[in-house]
Amino acid sequence: MNTIGRTTANWIILGLTLTFLIGPFLIIILAGASDTEFLAFPPQGLTLRWYAKVFTVESFRASFMLSMGLAIFGTLLALVLGVPAAYALNRYDLPGAETVRTIVAAPIIVPGIIVGLALLRYVVVPLDVTVTMALFMAHTALVLPYAVRVVSSSMHNLRGDMEEAAVLLGCSRFQAFTKVVLPNIRGGVLAAFILGFVTSFNQVPVSLFLSGPGVRTLPIDMLAYMEITFDPSVAALSALLAFMSLAIVFVAERLLGFSRYV
Amino acid sequence: MSDTYVQLTDLTLTYGQSVAVPELNLGIREGELIALLGPSGCGKTTTMRAIAGLLAPASGRITIDGRDVTRVPANKRGIGLVFQSYALFPHLNAFENVAFGLRLQKLSANEITERTLQGLATVGLTGYDKRKPAEMSGGQQQRLALARSLVMQPKVLLLDEPLSNLDARLRLEMRTELQRVQKETGVTMVFVTHDQAEALALADRIVLMKEGRIEQLGTPADLYARPETAFAAEFMGFENIFRVEGGKVVSDKGTLPLGFATTSPLLAWRPDGVTVGSGPHEGRVVATSFAGAHREYVLESALGPIKADADIALPRVEIGETLTFDLPEATARPLAA
Incomplete structure (x- = not known):
């Protein structure tokens, strides 16, 4: 193929890829603005009333708060567990470290439906935990692999002799960790938090199993809403959530070069 | 102390x-x-x-x-x-x-x-x-x-x-x-x-x-x-270390007669302790390099390779040619076995 042909082919592939990635996003933005009582694309007339309605639906507000809470505190707990785990896996030549790495990654590899069912059958029911607690545990477990992975990669270049140097200057092992290790993996920890937050917030299959009466995460609530009401407000809400995720990733990229860690 | x-x-x-x-x-x-x-x-x-x-x-x-x-x-x-x-x-x-x-x-x-x-x-x-x-x-x-x-x-x-x-x-x-x-x-x-x-x-x-x-x-x-x-000598640049057996210098390759009496089981010479251009022994030049104040030679002798430094004033000897050399008593370092 000549150069022009190859360039054209590249542009076509790039165009298709972008269409595929951005197309659905444009569709929901427009569908949410359709001046109809039902979900329609292409939109028939344009209005912002569905975008406004989103904020008036009581269950959306409750489930949004729940999803926010799960995403923030579940990810924080995953980091509290994951940062020391990543540190131990990197720093010490532990027997079976490879196995631990594989197990930690399991929730990424195993389909969410299976994780949800397993948690329901073997944790939630036997232990009789509340729905909120069950969701909290599940979201923490789902985010943990990302926390360990992302923090691990930022710890990889951190040499052990820096901590030894800190100890010889008078630090305890713990001080060496807080004064030398943590400041140098700050970017990785923030990246892990954002990735975990977005993962948790958008999580569907596991939450589907664990949600209970009156306690639903936002994505599950949207599914339930759509089963009864088919107006464009769900599309409007989806568009708003997509903008939120986009804004978070954009700010993160600007502040700390997020893409270096993921 | x-x-x-x-x-x-x-x-x-x-x-x-x-x-x-x-x-x-x-x-x-x-x-x-x-x-x-x-x-x-x-x-x-x-x-x-x-x-x-x-x-x-x-x-x-x-x-x-x-x-x-x-x-x-x-x-x-x-x-x-x-x-x-x-x-x-x-x-x-x-x-x-x-x-x-x-x-x-x-x-x-x-x-x-x-x-x-x-x-x-x-x-x-x-x-x-x-x-x-x-x-x-x-x-x-x-x-x-x-x-x-x-x-x-x-x-x-x-x-x-x-x-x-x-x-x-x-x-x-x-x-x-x-x-x-x-x-x-x-x-x-x-x-x-x-x-x-x-x-x-x-x-x-x-x-x-x-x-x-x-x-x-x-x-x-x-x-x-x-x-x-021998370990210390090698670390300190004595590159020629040989055993002494019955008045002869011995290596795994062969022997050469020793020109003096000694009771040490091992003798070592630095490259600059080896006399080049005169002496009872002969070696074929297998490598040579210029090192400023002197010229470094590797001589293939009856003992195997000998590292020797020659005064820069001596004419350069090409690879393949033969040089005479000596392992003199004055620069020999006796070592423990």
Whole structure:
């Protein structure tokens, strides 16, 4: 193929890829603005009333708060567990470290439906935990692999002799960790938090199993809403959530070069 | 030994099941610059880590200034260590790197600033206090690491391969710098190196180590002129080492008659101790190179290859030609078996 042909082919592939990635996003933005009582694309007339309605639906507000809470505190707990785990896996030549790495990654590899069912059958029911607690545990477990992975990669270049140097200057092992290790993996920890937050917030299959009466995460609530009401407000809400995720990733990229860690 | 400052007594150091250093005994004097010299795996770094408290000995004792510190943790031992990689804190600037240890001591802000700036000045880094380590050259980073240890006024300063990461010109500069700092502060310095030239140039005394044991201990002049074993001789540049059997010099390749009587089982000659251009023996030139003040030859003789330095005034002999040489008594170093 000549150069022009190859360039054209590249542009076509790039165009298709972008269409595929951005197309659905444009569709929901427009569908949410359709001046109809039902979900329609292409939109028939344009209005912002569905975008406004989103904020008036009581269950959306409750489930949004729940999803926010799960995403923030579940990810924080995953980091509290994951940062020391990543540190131990990197720093010490532990027997079976490879196995631990594989197990930690399991929730990424195993389909969410299976994780949800397993948690329901073997944790939630036997232990009789509340729905909120069950969701909290599940979201923490789902985010943990990302926390360990992302923090691990930022710890990889951190040499052990820096901590030894800190100890010889008078630090305890713990001080060496807080004064030398943590400041140098700050970017990785923030990246892990954002990735975990977005993962948790958008999580569907596991939450589907664990949600209970009156306690639903936002994505599950949207599914339930759509089963009864088919107006464009769900599309409007989806568009708003997509903008939120986009804004978070954009700010993160600007502040700390997020893409270096993921 | 009344002036011993650091004393290692029957110190045994292990990694898991393998013994790296068995029952080491060594006395280090106050204010001296001592080198632990040896090839990799000889236990020199292990010994240094044990003195620092980063490695707990399996048995034995370490005393510093008369006090048993064997069980004192590294952060309470008051010992400085300049790492081979420098181990600077990348998130802190030069000032904060040096101030790091002082801040932990909860000193007054004035004293911290004063001592930190003084420390930076000692190593010639005045004005660099705002720089991050990544914005400094290798030589500057090393001096920063040195300052960071020195401001703590350590009882002993340990240096791990202090010159190995520097280029030739900086090496010379740093060597002078270390000697000057040592003279100014009077701190006892122990440095680890595999480079005999570095040890000879810097140290007051050299501890030559092999397989976890002290092979020989002495001043640079001592070790250079009077190595006692084949290992020490080889390390000090005696490149021609042969057995003596029945008045003959013997190698695995063959024998040559020896021109004098000796009772030593081994004899060694430096390349510049071999007479070239005259003598009873002959060798074929297999390699030659110009080295400024002299010309280096490798001669294939009845003993196998002989390394010999010839005066530059002698005419150059090409590869494949034959040269006469001698292994004279005057430059022969007798060694223990």
